[in-house]
Amino acid sequence: MSPASKAAAETAKSQETKEKLLAGALRTLTEQGIAKTSARTVAAAAGVNQALVFYHFGSVDELLAAACRYGTEQRVALYRERLDEVTSLAELLAFGREMHARERELGHVAVLGQLLAGAQTQPRLAPATAAGLDLWMAEIEKVLARVLATTPLGEFADPVGLARAVAASFVGIELYEGVDPGGAQRALDALEQLTVLVAALEELGPVAQRAVRHRLRRTTRR
Amino acid sequence: MSPASKAAAETAKSQETKEKLLAGALRTLTEQGIAKTSARTVAAAAGVNQALVFYHFGSVDELLAAACRYGTEQRVALYRERLDEVTSLAELLAFGREMHARERELGHVAVLGQLLAGAQTQPRLAPATAAGLDLWMAEIEKVLARVLATTPLGEFADPVGLARAVAASFVGIELYEGVDPGGAQRALDALEQLTVLVAALEELGPVAQRAVRHRLRRTTRR
DNA sequence: CTTCATTTTGAGCAGTCGCTCAAACATGCC
DNA sequence: GGCATGTTTGAGCGACTGCTCAAAATGAAG
Numbered sequence: 001m002s003p004a005s006k007a008a009a010e011t012a013k014s015q016e017t018k019e020k021l022l023a024g025a026l027r028t029l030t031e032q033g034i035a036k037t038s039a040r041t042v043a044a045a046a047g048v049n050q051a052l053v054f055y056h057f058g059s060v061d062e063l064l065a066a067a068c069r070y071g072t073e074q075r076v077a078l079y080r081e082r083l084d085e086v087t088s089l090a091e092l093l094a095f096g097r098e099m100h101a102r103e104r105e106l107g108h109v110a111v112l113g114q115l116l117a118g119a120q121t122q123p124r125l126a127p128a129t130a131a132g133l134d135l136w137m138a139e140i141e142k143v144l145a146r147v148l149a150t151t152p153l154g155e156f157a158d159p160v161g162l163a164r165a166v167a168a169s170f171v172g173i174e175l176y177e178g179v180d181p182g183g184a185q186r187a188l189d190a191l192e193q194l195t196v197l198v199a200a201l202e203e204l205g206p207v208a209q210r211a212v213r214h215r216l217r218r219t220t221r222r
Numbered sequence: 223m224s225p226a227s228k229a230a231a232e233t234a235k236s237q238e239t240k241e242k243l244l245a246g247a248l249r250t251l252t253e254q255g256i257a258k259t260s261a262r263t264v265a266a267a268a269g270v271n272q273a274l275v276f277y278h279f280g281s282v283d284e285l286l287a288a289a290c291r292y293g294t295e296q297r298v299a300l301y302r303e304r305l306d307e308v309t310s311l312a313e314l315l316a317f318g319r320e321m322h323a324r325e326r327e328l329g330h331v332a333v334l335g336q337l338l339a340g341a342q343t344q345p346r347l348a349p350a351t352a353a354g355l356d357l358w359m360a361e362i363e364k365v366l367a368r369v370l371a372t373t374p375l376g377e378f379a380d381p382v383g384l385a386r387a388v389a390a391s392f393v394g395i396e397l398y399e400g401v402d403p404g405g406a407q408r409a410l411d412a413l414e415q416l417t418v419l420v421a422a423l424e425e426l427g428p429v430a431q432r433a434v435r436h437r438l439r440r441t442t443r444r
Numbered sequence: 445c446t447t448c449a450t451t452t453t454g455a456g457c458a459g460t461c462g463c464t465c466a467a468a469c470a471t472g473c474c
Numbered sequence: 475g476g477c478a479t480g481t482t483t484g485a486g487c488g489a490c491t492g493c494t495c496a497a498a499a500t501g502a503a504g
Binding site for chain 2: 032035036058110114116117118121128130133158167168170175178181183186188189193198211215
């Protein structure tokens with residue numbers, strides 16, 4: 001019986017092979033890229049027969065979609081407790097630096113980048129990629145909402161939109177790092193400097209803050 | 223004689239076919255994605271024989287590299303004079319919005335995204351992609367340097383790093399737009415709001431500015 | 445018209461792709 | 475043991491890939 005038709009009744013053996021394939025897919029996606037990620041290469045990385053890809057997942061695209069969710073869930077679970085401790089912009093920046101350094105080794109963001117690029121022209125990949133990103137979004141939103149609540153001008157910021165911007169920009173810079181590592185580092189430094197500038201507003205006196213607030217309200221009123 | 227060996231002596235006919243192939247490559251890359259961009263599909267889009275790809279460019283990768291530079295040069299030339307008129311942050315934002323809307327139709331940024339993702343695992347694509355992006359970087363740097371010079375706290379910003387950040391983030395958000403258009407729009411809105419906040423600093427009095435400057439100097443001194 | 449370099453063509457090669465399938469294997473129930 | 479269920483395997487199909495090549499078409503110089 002093909003597991004694609006019946007969602008229930010997953011034996012332990014089946015689940016084990018599935019996870020081998022998922023891990024193999026992530027490894028292949030990271031190390032060889034989506035161009036060289038095929039049923040055969042993934043199966044080889046997982047140490048199983050290539051026909052199992054279709055037995056357990058139905059198609060390569062569905063395997064990749066499942067791998068995207070699988071990998072993202074792993075990462076989010078890995079970072080969640082640390083993320084929950086973040087309450088200030090400075091802590092968020094520190095966390096971002098740490099995560100970037102770790103992800104550069106592990107290459108999971110590159111996986112999201114590969115899938116995002118692939119989804120542009122293969123609509124089947126889009127839902128899974130969006131879902132994988134949404135897992136990140138939800139976490140970032142929570143942290144941003146918390147951090148913004150403690151910022152004097154935070155009321156003008158949109159945590160949802162900012163979370164999207166942060167995640168998407170992060171993927172873009174990660175991709176850029178592949179062709180120009182030095183330039184990408186400089187981009188990150190510049191963004192951090194910009195964030196510090198925004199954070200500096202916290203130390204402004206009430207008069208100056210009111211001036212900024214006025215300006216913001218004026219431009220927000222479209 | 224294969225044009226790959228001799229750079230000079232390009233007849234008019236040869237150049238015409240080359241440009242057909244370059245335009246075909248851009249169209250295919252935009253409409254079908256890098257996954258379905260092959261010698262045959264590009265040649266079909268260009269209306270010529272597929273063997274000409276190898277006669278004129280030597281390989282598919284070199285054709286894509288040339289197409290990246292070709293397309294980017296076209297776009298930069300298209301926007302340069304308008305970019306030269308930009309002198310303030312507000313004008314830069316307006317230009318960004320206009321360019322984003324136009325590129326969303328034409329899809330050239332998506333081409334850069336496709337190549338950027340492809341370059342992660344196909345090192346041959348990396349130099350051309352980086353070069354194509356550098357053409358943008360140079361223009362953005364010039365504008366940013368001009369805009370920052372008129373901003374009170376601009377001395378703390380790095381035009382080179384910011385140009386990288388802007389371009390890379392733009393590509394990331396453009397890719398994200400493919401899987402979640404609404405989210406991408408919200409991301410852009412949030413970034414614009416953030417920029418407005420920075421711009422609001424221009425209206426601060428000298429005392430408040432000195433406070434921000436002090437804070438910046440302290441964190442910059444690592 | 446002949447000559448000759450340049451450009452174009454269609455056929456073809458070796459390799460990879462997603463996917464299918466019948467047959468072998470494993471495992472627990474009677 | 476027989477039997478049924480679920481899992482794994484290797485071979486193979488048609489389609490596509492990058493690329494080569496001999497032959498045909500082109501067009502300017504003599």
